[in-house]
Amino acid sequence: MRAVVLREPHRVEVADVPRPEMSSATDILVRVEQTAICGTDLHPYEGRLELEADIVLGHEFLGTVVAAGSAVTRFSEGDRVVSSCVVSCGACHQCRRHQPGNCAGSRIFGLGLALGDLAGGQAEFVVVPNADSTARAIPDTVAACDDDILFAGDIMTTGYEAVARAITPGDTVAVVGAGPVGLCAAMAADVLGAAQVIVVDKVAARLKEAANLGAVAVDADQDDPADAVLDLTDWRGADVVVDAVGHESALLSSIALVRAGGTLSIPGVYNEDAITLPFGELYLKGVTLQMGVSHITEYMDEVIALTCAGKLRPGSIISHRMGLSEAAEAYRMFEAREATKIVMDPRK
Numbered sequence: 001m002r003a004v005v006l007r008e009p010h011r012v013e014v015a016d017v018p019r020p021e022m023s024s025a026t027d028i029l030v031r032v033e034q035t036a037i038c039g040t041d042l043h044p045y046e047g048r049l050e051l052e053a054d055i056v057l058g059h060e061f062l063g064t065v066v067a068a069g070s071a072v073t074r075f076s077e078g079d080r081v082v083s084s085c086v087v088s089c090g091a092c093h094q095c096r097r098h099q100p101g102n103c104a105g106s107r108i109f110g111l112g113l114a115l116g117d118l119a120g121g122q123a124e125f126v127v128v129p130n131a132d133s134t135a136r137a138i139p140d141t142v143a144a145c146d147d148d149i150l151f152a153g154d155i156m157t158t159g160y161e162a163v164a165r166a167i168t169p170g171d172t173v174a175v176v177g178a179g180p181v182g183l184c185a186a187m188a189a190d191v192l193g194a195a196q197v198i199v200v201d202k203v204a205a206r207l208k209e210a211a212n213l214g215a216v217a218v219d220a221d222q223d224d225p226a227d228a229v230l231d232l233t234d235w236r237g238a239d240v241v242v243d244a245v246g247h248e249s250a251l252l253s254s255i256a257l258v259r260a261g262g263t264l265s266i267p268g269v270y271n272e273d274a275i276t277l278p279f280g281e282l283y284l285k286g287v288t289l290q291m292g293v294s295h296i297t298e299y300m301d302e303v304i305a306l307t308c309a310g311k312l313r314p315g316s317i318i319s320h321r322m323g324l325s326e327a328a329e330a331y332r333m334f335e336a337r338e339a340t341k342i343v344m345d346p347r348k
């Protein structure tokens with residue numbers, strides 16, 4: 001089958017690789033129909049996360065079940081499914097306490113041996129382990145379309161959880177970074193009852209998308225984000241701040257935006273060993289920090305239900321549709337921020 005493999009940093013190729021095989025009775029084999037490039041894929045692409053050679057990339061995908069293991073109860077051949085990007089065991093201490101993102105045996109598609117050795121979904125076929133808990137059926141309703149449901153497995157649910165765990169209706173939610181997760185967080189904040197949503201970025205096209213969602217867009221190159229947020233909150237600061245970037249500079253500006261007693265929610269991915277923080281400011285403000293790998297399977301059902309009800313439309317952020325054969329160009333464009341979100345079709 002054809003699949004996107006990472007040969008070395010900055011070099012992806014569409015290669016002919018063996019079709020993955022089911023190895024457990026709880027697996028399903030899925031023929032992929034749509035797969036997206038996620039900001040997390042740039043960690044191995046840019047060499048910040050070292051992977052073994054020739055890993056099949058990708059952890060955002062949906063498709064049709066072509067085979068189901070004998071212990072799978074929720075799916076059978078022909079069912080259309082979307083998969084969580086994170087696979088959890090369902091049995092460990094954390095999983096039993098509804099924290100699958102902290103699973104002792106957590107695995108993520110397409111991120112190499114250290115994250116569970118799962119071949120990625122930027123391919124014609126992918127094996128989904130623990131299918132009953134990892135995958136969800138795509139509802140056969142008119143309101144839900146694949147472009148929106150695709151993101152329930154990762155970015156939409158990541159953005160949703162980042163806000164849902166922190167918000168009280170009526171809050172001001174400030175989102176730092178109007179990339180895909182940031183835009184999804186802004187959508188979620190609106191649905192979850194935010195009185196106002198403020199989005200901070202420097203890229204004009206992304207700020208325009210945030211404004212189209214009804215958010216107050218703050219261009220950090222033109223205005224000091226802290227001043228802008230204070231102006232909009234009677235000098236309190238935002239109740240909830242979402243760092244949707246995952247970079248030290250974004251973390252520091254996020255801290256400046258949160259009010260005393262507020263929550264800083266960090267869905268952005270960090271793999272730095274250490275970052276210097278203004279800890280006195282965090283302490284005096286009494287800021288609650290919330291972070292870590294998302295508990296996708298805990299929030300996916302809510303997100304799918306809201307998507308089917310037409311209340312979340314993350315498909316609106318798709319800027320480019322390409323064939324899998326164009327993966328090298330797609331990665332180049334995504335890294336260069338020439339595209340907000342790229343969806344690839346493995347049949348092309």
Ligand SMILES: [Zn+2]
Nearest residue numbers: 038039040154
């Ligand atoms: Zn992702």
Ligand SMILES: [Zn+2]
Nearest residue numbers: 089092095103
């Ligand atoms: Zn577990």
